[in-house]
Amino acid sequence: MTNTLLKISNVDISLPEGSERLLAVENLCIDLAPGETLCIVGESGSGKSLTARALMGLLPAPHVRVSQGQINFCGEDLTKVSERRLREIRGSEISMIFQEPMTALNPVMTIGGQIDEIFRYHVSMSAAERRKRAIQLLDDVQLPDPAQIVNSYPHELSGGQRQRAMIAMALALEPKILIADEPTTALDVTTQAQILKLISDMQAVHQTGVLFITHDFGVVADIADRVAVMQYGHVVETGTVDKVLNHPEHPYTQALISSVPSLVPRPARARSEETVLEVQNVNKTFGGGSSFFNFGKPSRVVHAVKDVTIELRRGETLGVVGESGSGKSTLARCIIRLMDSDSGKIILDGVNICDLNRAEMRPWRAKIQMVFQDPFASLNPRVKVGQIIRQGPIIQGATQEEAEARTLELLKIVGLDARAFNRYPHEFSGGQRQRIGIARALALNPEILVADEPVSALDVSIQTQILSLLDEIRTKMNLSMVFITHDLRVAAQVCDRLAVMRYGEIVETGATADIFDAPQHSYTRDLLAAVPGQNWER
């Protein structure tokens, strides 16, 4: 390439002694041209974020550092320049957007103040001029009412607005390179689509080279010109987006791409006539109450679940999809009686379990179990795996021997070694922990499994394994499942029927294929349209 902005050649990044591997990144060679988008794709631990930080000179020195190689940026080697020069480059010539818009902005400074800082440190302008530029920038990133947002604090903005403000800051000095480290991972799909469009619009105007780090192949398909796939610190494959996505050569890339769930719903199964769970007009509100000694105004009332009615047939998987704050997790917790709903009925085997108190509920617990989202938080770090799985049956009246036999059987079913019995949860990886969580839920032989985003904390290849495990178990045990997810690709592959939630209400229900083919509600249409990588189908 004749016109190269950035050329990384043979870079090694070393990790402190005693780490899992010696080098976080090994022999990395990447280049970037103006106006080009290069996506670095990889699973967690592949070294993609450290690569980005190395460019900015933001590695956590002295433990982690570039031990070899050159980062050539417009003729300068960034591994050799002085700290002072690096400061000049940061922000003005290379800038960065981070994953968490919540934590990347300073909560006690106004948005305008934070943009102002960039100008103050890098160029000389009068205060009035700086303010004018700040408003202009916020307008450029299509924030509504920039004159007001300039004076607001980060907490007053939504997640998407904060990420827009971050982009405004990153682009303030028209940098030559923009590094985006998973900038849309924490955002909802509809917001993600807007942010991706914004980044590519800005790029077109300023001819910025964009280094985009992501784990989502849908996003890659939408924005990348070229792709670099990383595994364990090595770039295993680079090439144009078409070549890598449609004709992958390296086995790892092939495996990764085949793990991406397809957007085409799987063939529908026959629906059973037998209803196992009915949720009728359930409501749940938060806040509003005041405590015993707490005088003054009652807090704001949030209607998390509003008049929700769903029906689950035997052997069926019902997907509840929606964006963050739609009340889907609250609904799951009401169904499983982790929270008491305000009104409405939850009918399990002909009994309204909302009326049961704690003690009366205990025998019903066995019928309905839950798989949690975060495999790192859902297992008690101080309890051995065997005990975690075994305690359910014991509480429900099984003898020690029965429970132990059942535990060993379950470990086998979820694909874990029997030696796991005497080990602690921290000795297992995220995917293995999720298997333990599933085994715990299955230990009571439930009829219904409520899965709250069971795969969203996992890498895509492990996600596939867990989904196929759930599928296998469902068939084997004739389980009915309520599957909560925000990922429509996952929903398409797992669910027989879908319920789309927004602001606590179900806006649409129907068979998965019907909803994907002919969405009735405008919100469902928006959601489907926002799924990244629609035009790409492996």
Added chain:
Amino acid sequence: MNDFWKRFSRNRSAVLGLLILCLVIFVASIASLIYPDDPFLYSKYPLSKPGENGFFLGSDSIGRDVASGIAHGAKTSLLIGLIATLAAVLIGVIFGALAGYYGGLVDDILMRVTEVFQTIPSFIFAILLVAIIKPSIESVVIAITVVSWPAVARLVRGEFLALKNREFVQACHTLGMSDYRIMLKEMLPNCLSPIIVIGSLMVATAILIESGLAFLGLGDPNVMSWGFQISDGRSMLRVAWWICTFPGIAILITVLAINLVGEGLNDALNPRLRERN
């Protein structure tokens, strides 16, 4: 356990503290062997200098052996510190766990009660309690317990509030586990580290309060203690410095050692600090 010891021993001063503490415990445990006589027994050599007349650390105004008093006093101090701390931790854990776990009205009531205890200056409160009940080992222990449990309750409540919404606790609910079991078997083991740390530091405070009470004449008159020795010798400070000084040094290094150990435990057990290193 090995891992824990490795992290603990990385903190040099904590290891030093542990050594001193072991020494104090050793002295306390062999006090009756090396000084089989009652420490209150007086001899015919009052105000002997250290080393004179067979008194290693001298004798006081009526000829009592200072070294014997320190050895026997160590027993008193450590015992009171330990028992009062255990009692305070027990009460604090019960209050904090119930308040944090149930929340709402239970939390309001228990925490307002805790605050009532916290609003009274602790040493004055302890004096008051001992003065009301007659001065004895038991009343001193009770007084120290009463003034020190609220801190534990606050801490445990905070930990329980944070743990209550963790997914593994919710999973226990979905299994139908009883509240009692969830609190004791699932949540409590997860907040043991901060409890151990605060407990170890509380032993030091308890020893200080006990000495303070004894100094004011509110200790058990039949039991030798460091505070009593200092109080007894203070009028003689200008003629016989050793009567006050050695018990004072004993208090100083014991409290210092316990604090160092507590700091070391904090470094070794606190996961957030661990990441920093």
